[in-house]
Amino acid sequence: MKLTSPRGTKDILPDEISLWHEIEQVSRDLFDRYNFDEIRTPIFESTELFTRGIGDNTDIVEKEMYTFEDKGGRSLTLRPEGTASIVRSYLEHNLEHTQTHTKFYYSGPMFRYERPQAGRFRQFHQIGVEHLNTTDPISDAEVIALGIHIFDELGLPDLSVTINSVGCPTCRPVIEERIKQFLGDSITKLCGDCQRRYNEQPLRILDCKKETCRNYLSGMKDIRSSHCQECRDHFEAVLEYLDVLGVEFNIDPKLVRGLDYYTRTTFEIVSNKLGAQNALCGGGRYDYLVESLGGKHTPAVGFAFGEERTVMLLKDLVETYENALKVYMIPLGQPQRCKCFVLENNLRRAGVKCELGTTDNLKAQFKKADRMKAQYVLIFGEEEAERNIGILKNMKTGEQTEVPITKLEKTIKGL
Ligand SMILES: [Zn+2]
Ligand SMILES: [Zn+2]
Known part of the structure; x- marks a missing residue:
C-alpha cells in the first residue's frame, strides 16, 4: 500500500516554501513594528479550554475538534484556533502584571475536522494577534490596520475591510429577540443548522451561507438599530479611527463570524480575487473570553489569518522567490x-x-x-x-x- 499524508493534510514542498517564509517574515517584522510580542503555546491543550472558551454550541466544538484521551486518561484536544491558548497563557503566567504591554502574536498549525475543499485543510496554519486588556476603540482600528498592512506589504491587491458590531451582553438579548421576531413561523423553512441555532444562538442565523436562509433574512433591519448607546459609540469611534488612517471599509450588518466569544467589533479583511471564500483574515473584539476562562474582566481584540489561502493568492501574483546556488x-x-x-x-x-x-x-x-x-x-x-x-x-x-x-x-x- 502506498502511504500518503492523512486526508485534509498536505506537505508543503520546496517549490512553495519561499512563499510561506515570505508571509511569516513580513508578519513578524510588522508585529515587531506594532509592538506585539510572540507567545508559543502547545499544539494540544486540555479539551476544557476550548469547550469553555469557544463555546459548546459552536460548530468547532460540536463537530470539528480532534479530541483524544492520553495514556493518563486526560482529555486533550489539538488546538482548533489560537486565541483561547493565548488567553490561557496570559492568565497562567499573570502576564498582565509581568509584561510592560499585553499585545501578543502567535503562528502555527491548527486542526479542525472539516470537509476538505479548495484552500481548506484539516491541518491548517494561522497567524494571529491578540491585544488584551483594552476597551479603547483605537485598539480595534490598530489591529485592523495591522492586518491590512501585512497584506499590503505582501503585494495583495483588491483588499477591503468588512466590519460589523455584534453588540454586548446588554444589547445582545434585544438583537436576538429582534431576529426571532422577524423570522417568526418561517424558522421552520430555514436549514437544520439555523433551526438548531434559533434558541441557542439566533445571531448565528445571520451567518448562514445557504441561499434560502439568506432570502428569509433579506428584509430584516440592520441589527445595529438595536445596539445600546455604548456599543453605538464604540462602533462609531472604530470607524472614525479607520477613516483617519484612510482604511476603506464596508459595513455588513450580517457579519457575525463563527465563534461565540465575539462582542462588539467583528471584521474581515477580504480579497475580491478569492471568490466565494474571500476572507483572508478575520477577527474582532472578545470582551468576555478572559472572564469565561477564569480571569477578571479583560476586554480584548484580535485577528487571525490563514497562511494556506494567503499562499494560494500569492502564487497567482508573484514568481516564487528563488534563492539560487552561488x-x-x-x-x-x-x-x-x-x-x-x-x-x-x-x-x-x-x-x-x-x-x-x-x-x-x-x-x-x-x-x-x-x-x-x-x-x-x-x-x-x-x-x-x-x-x-x-x-x-x-x-x-x-x-x-x-x-x-x-x-x-x-x-x-x-x-
Ligand atoms: Zn451593547
Ligand atoms: Zn441556514
Missing part, C-alpha cells in the same frame, strides 16, 4: 573531490550557498549545475590542482577565469 563545484577525480569538499566547507562558513558535484563527466555535471540554477561553476581537475587554481565559469555570460585557490573565498564573496 557556486556549483565540479571536481574531476577523487583527490580533487576531497579538496573541493574542504573548499566547499570554507565557503559555506563564509556565508556562500554552494554544492559539491560528483565525479561524473563534465557534461552531466554542467547539466546539474544548470538545473540548480547555479550562478557560477568551479571546475577543479588534476591540472588545476597542480597549479593550485580553479576555473570559475559565470553561467550567465559563459565567461571563464582562473582563480588562485588561496583567493577563492575572497573572489566569490566579491562577485
Whole structure:
C-alpha cells in the first residue's frame, strides 16, 4: 500500500516554501513594528479550554475538534484556533502584571475536522494577534490596520475591510429577540443548522451561507438599530479611527463570524480575487473570553489569518522567490573531490550557498549545475590542482577565469 499524508493534510514542498517564509517574515517584522510580542503555546491543550472558551454550541466544538484521551486518561484536544491558548497563557503566567504591554502574536498549525475543499485543510496554519486588556476603540482600528498592512506589504491587491458590531451582553438579548421576531413561523423553512441555532444562538442565523436562509433574512433591519448607546459609540469611534488612517471599509450588518466569544467589533479583511471564500483574515473584539476562562474582566481584540489561502493568492501574483546556488563545484577525480569538499566547507562558513558535484563527466555535471540554477561553476581537475587554481565559469555570460585557490573565498564573496 502506498502511504500518503492523512486526508485534509498536505506537505508543503520546496517549490512553495519561499512563499510561506515570505508571509511569516513580513508578519513578524510588522508585529515587531506594532509592538506585539510572540507567545508559543502547545499544539494540544486540555479539551476544557476550548469547550469553555469557544463555546459548546459552536460548530468547532460540536463537530470539528480532534479530541483524544492520553495514556493518563486526560482529555486533550489539538488546538482548533489560537486565541483561547493565548488567553490561557496570559492568565497562567499573570502576564498582565509581568509584561510592560499585553499585545501578543502567535503562528502555527491548527486542526479542525472539516470537509476538505479548495484552500481548506484539516491541518491548517494561522497567524494571529491578540491585544488584551483594552476597551479603547483605537485598539480595534490598530489591529485592523495591522492586518491590512501585512497584506499590503505582501503585494495583495483588491483588499477591503468588512466590519460589523455584534453588540454586548446588554444589547445582545434585544438583537436576538429582534431576529426571532422577524423570522417568526418561517424558522421552520430555514436549514437544520439555523433551526438548531434559533434558541441557542439566533445571531448565528445571520451567518448562514445557504441561499434560502439568506432570502428569509433579506428584509430584516440592520441589527445595529438595536445596539445600546455604548456599543453605538464604540462602533462609531472604530470607524472614525479607520477613516483617519484612510482604511476603506464596508459595513455588513450580517457579519457575525463563527465563534461565540465575539462582542462588539467583528471584521474581515477580504480579497475580491478569492471568490466565494474571500476572507483572508478575520477577527474582532472578545470582551468576555478572559472572564469565561477564569480571569477578571479583560476586554480584548484580535485577528487571525490563514497562511494556506494567503499562499494560494500569492502564487497567482508573484514568481516564487528563488534563492539560487552561488557556486556549483565540479571536481574531476577523487583527490580533487576531497579538496573541493574542504573548499566547499570554507565557503559555506563564509556565508556562500554552494554544492559539491560528483565525479561524473563534465557534461552531466554542467547539466546539474544548470538545473540548480547555479550562478557560477568551479571546475577543479588534476591540472588545476597542480597549479593550485580553479576555473570559475559565470553561467550567465559563459565567461571563464582562473582563480588562485588561496583567493577563492575572497573572489566569490566579491562577485
Ligand atoms: Zn451593547
Ligand atoms: Zn441556514
